[in-house]
Amino acid sequence: MKGKNSSTKNSFSLFIALLFVYVLLFEFILPVNKILPRPSLFFDSFVHIWRDYNLTSAFTITTSVVYLSLIISFIVVFAAISLLFKIFIELEGTILSLRLFRYLPAFFFAIIFNFWFSEKLFAEFVFASLAAIFFSIQKLFEESKNVKEEYILVARNLGLTPSDIYEKVYWKSAQPTLIKYYERIHYCLWGIVLIFEFIGNSNGFGYIYRVALSYKDYTALFTFAIIISLIIWFGNFLIRVINKKLIHWTP
């Protein structure tokens, strides 16, 4: 616990130090440069950028898609847990053979979904939800092989049915790793949703990025990057809080 606290403290100190260097260097020493914009430029242009690019709408769409997809993926996994573990155990070979598709990049599927659905927002939501479900199931599959044998033996010996064992042993045993893994799914989901919106050219932060890029509006691009970083940081913080509240054991 002490190590974790000191790591958070170190990260915060590093952030403050970098911010100080950035302000000092680019506000006072090199106000005109081709490396990074002046800090005061962000503050001056923030309100204009927010209004001109309709960031309220983009913010609502992208964050809703990302976080609703995360919630839906957890609900789907939770609702189908017995069936999923049954499939993992009985069809392990078939599932392993599906690994062939892991080499296909996310934007390939983004293009397909954009092509299939005329309603872009719906397509984006389905795409993000399926991606989140896929990542969760993939992790759950890995974890199904890490459940301690002694737990399974005891549950079998005490007369639990296979579906009870999946629910009361496999699922519980997989939860700490899975919920921790949601931090990574969260990062990935932001990446692929932004790609989807960028390709789809319709709505959300990805689309705004595309527009700003076409105008070569680098101040806006930097501002978006900072806003997205803050949202991701906050989302990650929330996942950690939920993890801490729900999970009190190690697998």
Add this chain to the structure above:
Amino acid sequence: MIEIKNLSKEYVKDLGFKTILLDKISFSISSDKIISVIGPVGSGKSTLLKIIAGLEKQTSGEVHHRTDQKIIFIPAQPSSFPWLNVSKNISFGLQQINGDEIKRLINLVGLEGYDTFHPDNKTYGFRLRISLARSLAHKPSLIVLDEPFNQMDVTTKMEILVLIRNINKTQKTAFLLATSNITEALFLSDVIYLMKKNPCEIFSKIEVNLPDKRDESIMDSEKFTHLRLLIENSFQQIESQKLFRITI
């Protein structure tokens, strides 16, 4: 009475080679006794226990017991579930939960006041106490213990050994212990079977005629030392040509 008759286990490895792990093992377990099986590491003791508990299938032979007789298996590694508290761990798998009975078992194994504690990061002794109480909650005829004391400190081990003997005497539950440690088997058991490996066979039966009430001091007694030497010599004779590890 639970009877094990001509129990054999064979594995067919790659290229069709057969490995005989257990070869015609026969012995019986009286309802109120503690039986130990001492054998070298890798001799198939765990497999034998799993077959007796119905967790693995034998190639041939039988385990005779009445259908209402439950056999509960406690593995070598801690098996209390870290996501459940002590009380819920003990009632795990029960069709009907009797709160008073759970409380009684918690007290019996020496965990009073720990009802709501979670076993995660707790000692091996703590977790074995939970496993014992959980096993007793199912009203078993036999509890099989697969080398449960391997990672325990001496003091905890002694406390648990005394606890198991007390449970055996007060609850009339039989125990079957698999171990490679002669001292813990002698302290705990009424009967000891000695096993050799390649293939695993029982080659000797020893009646432990030590007093029912046992404590640490019994290990210094002449009878205890005599029995220990007897077991060591038996192993040395049977395996004189082979090197294997028996912890004393």
